[in-house]
Amino acid sequence: VERCVITMMFFLPLTVLVCVVWFQWEVHQRTLNGSQFYTYQVCNVEEREQDNWLRTTFIQRHPSASRVFVELKFIVRDCNSFGEGTLTCKETFNLFTSESDADVGTTFRKGQFRKVATIAPDEITKRNEMHLNTETRYVENLSRKGFYLAFQDIGACVAIFSVRVFYKTCPATVKSLAVFPETVARGGEKQVLREVSGTCVENAESEEQPRIYCTLDGEWVVPVGQCQCKPGFEEAEDSCRECQPGFFKADASSSKCEPCPDNTQRLNPGASFCPCMAGFYRAHTDPITGPCSGLPSAPKDLEATSNHLPAGKLLLSWNPPEYTGGRDDITYSVLCQRCESFECKPCGEKIRYDPASMGLTVTRVSVSELDAHFNYTFTVEAHSGVSVLRINTTGLPFYPPRIASMRLVERDSTSLSLSWDVSPRQLVQSPSVHYELAYRKKDNKLDVTTYVVLKLERSSVKISDLAPGTAYLVKVQAFSSDGSSGGSSVEEQFETLSDEHLNKTGVILTSAVGGAIMLLLVIVILVLCRRSNSHARQGPEDAYFSNPEQLKPLKTYVDPHTYEDPNIAVLKFATEIHPSHITKQKVIGAGEFGEVYRGILKGPGRKEVAVAIKTLKPGYTEKQRQDFLSEASIMGQFTHQNIIRLEGVVTKFKHAMIVTEYMENGALDRYLRDHDGEFTSYQLLGMLRGIAAGMKYLSEMSYVHRDLAARNILVNTTLECKVSDFGLSRVLEDEPEGTYTTSGGKIPIRWTAPEAIAYRKFTSASDVWSFGIVMWEVMAFGERPYWDMSNHEVMKAINEAFRLPAPMDCPSAVYQLMLQCWLQDRSKRPRFGDIVSLLDKLLRSPDSLKTIADFDPRVSIRLPSTSGSDGSPFRSVSEWLESIKMNQYVENFTLAGVISMDQVLQMKTEDIRKIGVRLPGHLKRIAYSILGLKDQTSTLSVFAV
Structure with missing residues (x-):
């Protein structure tokens, strides 16, 4: 969407463009394609040193429009059409702008204007023909209430037909059920995307506020935080509508309303669930979206058999119920009554059931310990997950709770820990249950029985203050909330440990610990002896890493390109992640192979962690895919706090990804530029110490980085710096600029050691040279090394022994270390271990940073001396x-x-x-x-x- 702020065409031109300096610009009427146009034109091609200016009136800026576009329609005459004597003729003119908070009238100062662009025609007008050109330029980073445009002619024959000034907006829209307002597209070098918050449409909600990004071209991209229709509503185009009668939706999601399941009621519109019909139920573990179930019918064909069984034992068997209520969680319980003299009572705890009397999933059970000459009545009941609901709501007879079993959990010489279970059927009918536990010593004095009784709320207890090596008899009785009881459990025997047993155990443990210590001492002695021998065998070729701080670790870097199949290297060094565990949130940049996102990684059994996600753009070749994943094969071999951590890769799906830890503050060079002057030398030195520690680790792994620069160092919220960018190997091209070429572009040589440029000698020593440049970048708050010098000038200067001067306020000790890193003889440069040690010493002695290196402001491009870039004094x-x-x-x-x-x-x-x-x-x-x-x-x- 284009919003016109001002349009300059063929109506009222004098109120739009004002000739304010020299009046060589004139208003003319022209005919083009049969239409009359007013133009501003100038044509002093035979006079030298032309400087003709034309300025617009004051253009008020929309408060949100920091970037505006200028569309020019003009003609420029061919200089060759004037013949000889017009050597000063030009075929271009310049566009300038100046910001202001108020209209200054006809006051005009050239020094207040900054150049936007040089305007050149696509087609030049010759004698017998006229070509109208259209060019569009943009002016960005506008911040004041308004601005002026000005056109400078330096000797061309030019006519301006129209000037149109406009800005772009992202139109009001609805995306993913979120409403986003019309937004002015704005941004600049540091911000190309504008984040806009939205609101969910009516009857929709979102866990996080929906957001989207407005690009500089007025387009919406990367929506974040999808809105979803509330329970009882479904998505219909860009809104949420109620579920129709007979349909429901239980949660906030993008799914459609579903028909009510079996045995449920059909309610009014907007139902979030369908309740059960009378006589049907859902268990507590059943989903609200599932069908309702009926109660199972009684088991069929109950039989009792005692043939060929010992006395006092019988076998009960039955068939499943004819109707299960539509459930498959059917269980059975067996109840026993013993009848004597026309009176029936529960059989008691003497009766034994195999496998059990409650919670049976089989249709048979063995009953034993039956007494002779008594009548027994056995009842088998079928239960399902909804039986408890029927019991609680119909007022059926209540059966008192009963202890099903008791077991020993733990014991020692003075205590016993016990637990027990309650019959499931009784427990669900009376959820409020308490217990009484009674215990006594087992002895032969049957005429004296003394119990200790404990009242408990839980089905477990620890009995303390008992005698060592003594047997105790324990029984438990359960009581419901109405005071009824199902009787006591059978008295069971448990015994405490004796002191002699504990003593033996202690002796065994002491002996085991002593033996382990002796074994550990022997292993340590053998390791030290082996290490001593390995030092003695070290050859002269290891001199670069010969001091104790530079010993190589057991692990050595393996080049993934040595594998015949690069996919094997990825599988060996990187962890595969399922895409469902990755959530993309926001585009934070573009890499060599595709976009880079900030996101969340939530693996099984792990907390959510913020990550950076590198993606592979569509349409890739297999070679590009292998090159993309090779960086993961490299990163996966490194484990150090100052090396960017690889979380894993996605290779087994269509869209390949590399997932690394997320560094909130981004690249070090840009972060320092954005915080120029905000950190002390001590803080900057701490950052450098982290980078040096990471490079020390890489050098010990025999890995040469080749592209160490502040742009490839990432910073987190605690200002911890980590080395990144382990991309492809670079090939030095034979070209004047001497740059390394990769499939993603060229890397400037201003960070590269001389021997690497001249002889392709890449070593840890060449990385040390690069580290010296990084030190300069950090102390100069992200300034570009060698400023605006060309690559050719940089190489020439280095060969002539020029070195970068000390940045402002740089401690002398730090600058001296830079110069050591830039020694021409690579064998004399310090090792990374030496650098880490020196930086540690400086950090331990902050007073050593007070001596500042000499600074000459005439040398640095960022601090010019007495003149401008052309050598003349500054005019304003x-x-x-x-x-x-x-x-x-x-x-x-x-x-x-x-x-x-x-x-x-x-x-x-x-x-x-x-x-x-x-x-x-x-x-x-x-x-x-x-x-x-x-x-x-x-x-x-x-x-x-």
Whole structure:
């Protein structure tokens, strides 16, 4: 969607464009394709040093539009059509812009404008024909209330037909049941996506607030946090509607309403579940979305057989019930009554059942310990998962709770730990059950019986203060909430351990521990002897790693490219992750092979962890897939706190992924640029120490990184730095710029050691050189090494012994370490173990960081000396501030009345602070630049140091 802020075509042109400096721009009426147009034109091609300006009126900016587009329609005449004598003729003109909070009228200062682009025609107008060109440019990072556009002619024959200024918006939309408002597309170099929060449509909800991103081109991308229709509602286009009668939806999801299951009632619209019909039930473990079940009928064909069985024993058998109620969790219980003199009583605990009397899943049970000459009545009942619901709601007779079994859990010389079970049938009918446990010593004095009685709420107990090596008889009785009891359990015998048994156990344990200690001492002695022998056998080729801190670990890096099948290397060194365990949340960048997401990894039995997810873009070849996964084969071999951790890979599915730990603060170079001047030298040194420790580990693994740079160091919230980017091996191309070429682009050589450039000698020593460049980047808060010098100039300067100067406020000891890393002779550079040791010493002695290395502001491009890039003195304060990338303070200087460079030279640090420069890094940059401006001797090139 394009929102026009101002349109300049053939109506009222004089109120739109104002000629404010030299009046060579004139208003003309032209005919093009039969239509009349007003144009602004200038054509002074025979005069030298043309500088003609045309400026618009004040254009008010929408508060959210930080990026606007400028569409130009114009014609430019061919210089060759003028004949001889027009050597100054040009065929281009320039577009400028200037921001302001108020309309300044006809006041015009060229120094307040910054260049946007040089406009060149696609087709040049010759004598007998006219070609209308259309070009669109954008102006970004706008922040003030409005702006002006200006057009500069430096000697062309040009006519401007129209100027259209507009901005783009992402239109109001509904995505995934979330409503997002119309949003102005804005952003810049650091922010290309604008996050927009939405709200769920009516009758929809989301666990997290829905979000989406608006691109600079006015397009919606990467929705996060899907809304789902509430229970009782289903998705219909971009809304949620009620479930129709006879349908239901139980949870918030994207699924459709389902028909009510069997044996349920059909309710009104919007049902979240369908209740059971009368006489049907759902068990507590049944899903609310499932059918309802009836009660099982009685078991069939109950028989009792005692033939060929010992006296006092019989076999009961029966057939399953004819109707199970639609369930398969049928169990059986057997009840026994003994009848004597026309009176029937429960059989008691003497009767034994095999396998059990409750919870039977088989249709037969053996009953023993029956007395002769008595009548026994056995009843078999069928139960299912819904039987308890019928019992609780119909008021059927209640059977008192009964102890089913008792068992010993643990014992020692003075205590017994016991537990027991209650008959399931009685327990469900009376959920409030308590117990009385009675115990006594077993002895031969039958005329005296003394019990200790304990009242308990739980079905377990620990009985203490008992005598060692003594047998105790224990029985338990269960009581329901109404006070009824199912009788006591059979008295069972348990015995405490004797002291003699404990003593023997103690002797055995003591002997075992002593033997283990002796075995451990023998192993330690053998290991030390073997290590001593291995040191003696070390050859001269190991001199680079010969000191104790540089000994190689047992594990050595294995190049995955040595495998005939690269997939084997991936399976060996990386963990396979199922895609269902990965949740993508937000696009955070684009890698060499596809997009990079922030997301969540939730594996089985693990907590959720934030991760970075590298994806492989569609349409890849098998070679690209193998190259993509090779980085995982490398990362999977490393385990160190300062090396980025590989969580796993996805290789067995269509979309391959590499999952690593998520580093919240991103790449180190950009993070430092965004926080320029906010960290002390001590904090920066701590970051470098972490990087050095990671590189020490890699060198000990015999791995050469080859691309160590601040852009490949990641930072988390605790400012811990980790080495990343273990991509493909690089091949040095024979070209003047001398860059390494990969399938993803070229890597600049300004981080690469001279011998690696000249002879392809990649070693840990060349990584040390790169580490020195990283040190410079960190201490310079992300400044680009060698500034705007070309690769050819960098190589020439290094060969002529030039080294980067010390950054501002860099401790002298740190800069000296940089210079050691940049020694031409690679054998004389420090090892990473030496670097870690030195950084540790500096961190333990903060006073050693107080001595600052000499800093010459005339050398650094970020702090120019007395002139601009062309060698001439700065003509305005705004030009000077723009050269040191501090143009955001132009208004501060203007409001303070500092409008000339002479006034700038008189300023002190306190003066700079008073006009509103508060950030320490910005304060130092401006102050040191003024220091360089005061030295009027000469302009020094970077090669003159």
